Amino acid sequence: MxxxxxxxxxxxxxxxxxxxxxxxxxxxxxxxxxxxxxxxxxxxxxxxxxxxxxxxxxxxxxxxxxxxxxxxxxxxxxxxxxxxxxxxxxxxxxxxxxxxxxxxxxxxxxxxxxxxxxxxxxxxxxxxxxxxxxxxxxxxxxxxxxxxxxxxxxxxxxxxxxxxTLGLDITVQWSVGAEGRKERGTVNTLGPDKSIVSYDLQMEEQPFVRTGLRGRGTICWAVKNAKGERFIIKDYWMSGGQTTEFELLEEVKGLRGVCQMVSYEPSRAQTNDFRGKTDELEQNAFCNRTAIRIVMKAYGPTLESFSSVEQVLAALRDAIAAHRLLLSRDILHRDVCPNNILLGAPGSDDGELGILIDLDLAYRIHVLDAQHRADPKIGTRMFQSLMVLRTAEMEEKENLSTRLFG
Structure with a gap:
């Protein structure tokens, strides 16, 4: 309150x-x-x-x-x-x-x-x-x-x-037809040279949306530039203290099998700016979240959309190789699952037949410590390791201890 x-x-x-x-x-x-x-x-x-x-x-x-x-x-x-x-x-x-x-x-x-x-x-x-x-x-x-x-x-x-004033993102704009339905849309964002670039939304491709009221609120838009080249624009709210995804993507530019970033906006808004006074609340009652936008190259559909045994094996091979390349840069992905492995774009060469995406949970290995404990509430539960799953039990015991003993 x-x-x-x-x-x-x-x-x-x-x-x-x-x-x-x-x-x-x-x-x-x-x-x-x-x-x-x-x-x-x-x-x-x-x-x-x-x-x-x-x-x-x-x-x-x-x-x-x-x-x-x-x-x-x-x-x-x-x-x-x-x-x-x-x-x-x-x-x-x-x-x-x-x-x-x-x-x-x-x-x-x-x-x-x-x-x-x-x-x-x-x-x-x-x-x-x-x-x-x-x-x-x-x-x-x-x-x-x-x-x-x-x-x-x-x-x-x-x-x-x-x-x-309503809280809508005015960099995403729509044209509404006579029947009251959206017919065309654009997204304006910063390009590689920091100038404003307008991308056309691909109306035939539904955006990927995380609908939860709390959390990152991720939205991924399929867009094209003026030359007709396909990209993905990813919007989400990053919690404070995390390594930013755009920093990691900047480090891995050129790595085969890893999604490639085109441009980014590092701090579009912060939840702290919209809250009332929180001075009288407990410390860390709210975590600050920062709005991030990343423009990335577009690839194929997710791994589960494979059409042949050869295709899925090649995609897995290249995704595993990409994971090894990330480790060579001291980056641990931490959320490898079928949804985060994309098939390469048509005509891709070996090494890019499977693309590893979504580095927003990744960490630099040399900074991992007790403060960077895995959070079992984020990521894909089915593909979490046993130690990540056990973290939930640790948190329950710690919360119980705090309530009993202060």
Whole structure:
């Protein structure tokens, strides 16, 4: 939890204070210190959905800047069909109570529905109980009737037409067709000479996405440059204290059988910059993560896509040789698995028929020490060594000892 002042300090530049005051005085939504649409004592959280939607839309219509084809409209998902998602790990259906339907460059209509996660900017949940997820930072509870200005700014900020304010990456831009679906996309990033290069997203190739709310949040985009050459752009959030992948890829340039980096952006953002005060929390309660972007040469599909015995044997041979070359540079990969071995591009020579990728868990051997203990929560569990698996038992025993003996 952060301090009492964090919520009131958010989105101060999202709207002119005089406009908020005029809304409170003239809209009829706020009278005698209360939002008039909201029942004083709801018997169920669902009773709040419709009045909250109407209140949100009243705020958005009067105070959100209008911008042509860009729109934001609050919708009660109980009254309108919403295309829910299934969370694979739990097989639970994920469907929020209230969503803000959005149009604009980063949003597109989902297949088979007019409303889904692909065309909403914000989710709201009404609940008579307060809770938070492990690892999240939240503000203390505040009364929206007593602090209407803070409430308005939060609504405007969470529904902003400025995509950067929403938290979207504006270096990834889309063109939306007449049917509301994305037809073309580009990614702007630094090239080898540090100038801005625009790559075209390959719409026929789905990006690789790590969907977990916590962790690195890896996304790999398939792109082409102006010459039609294929590349992979990898975005992820690296935790503090790790050896950076781009440093290691810089060291292994020219090694056969190891993925080759073209360019990188070392520090696009840091999670510390988005958090409220953490002074009163325990030390290391949050780890800082840095946004990294790497552009690499594109190769073939993963090892499991082989079409002949000769092809898979040649790929394994070259990947093993690449691992040996990394060791010759004092680099230990630590996450060798079928997904991290790619088949070489068509027409590749011996030595590049199998390509070892994904060095973001790798370490320089000469700096391995007690602080660099393997983390069993990252990497591919099926291919972890026995010692890595046993690390989980060590952590459980250490945590139990800390709780018992301090």
């Amino acid at each position: 952060t301090d009492d002042g964090w919520a009131s300090a958010l989105y101060l530049d999202i709207s002119i204070p005089q406009q908020i005051e005029q809304f409170l005085e003239n809209s009829g939504e706020y009278q005698n210190g209360r939002w008039v649409r909201l029942s004083g004592a709801p018997s169920a959280a669902s009773e709040l959905n419709e009045p909250l939607c109407k209140l949100f839309n009243s705020i958005l219509e009067r105070l959100l800047p209008s911008n042509g084809s860009i729109s934001r409209v609050a919708v009660d998902t109980h009254a309108h069909h919403f295309q829910a998602e299934t969370i694979e790990e739990t097989q639970c259906r994920c469907s929020p109570e209230i969503v803000v339907k959005a149009s604009g460059p980063s949003f597109s209509c989902p297949k088979g529905s007019s409303l889904g996660f692909s065309n909403i900017s914000t989710c709201f949940d009404t609940s008579l109980f307060h809770f938070d997820r492990s690892g999240a930072q939240h503000t203390p509870l505040f009364n929206i009737h007593d602090e209407p200005r803070t409430f308005i700014r939060l609504i405007l900020g969470l529904c902003a037409v400025d995509e950067r």
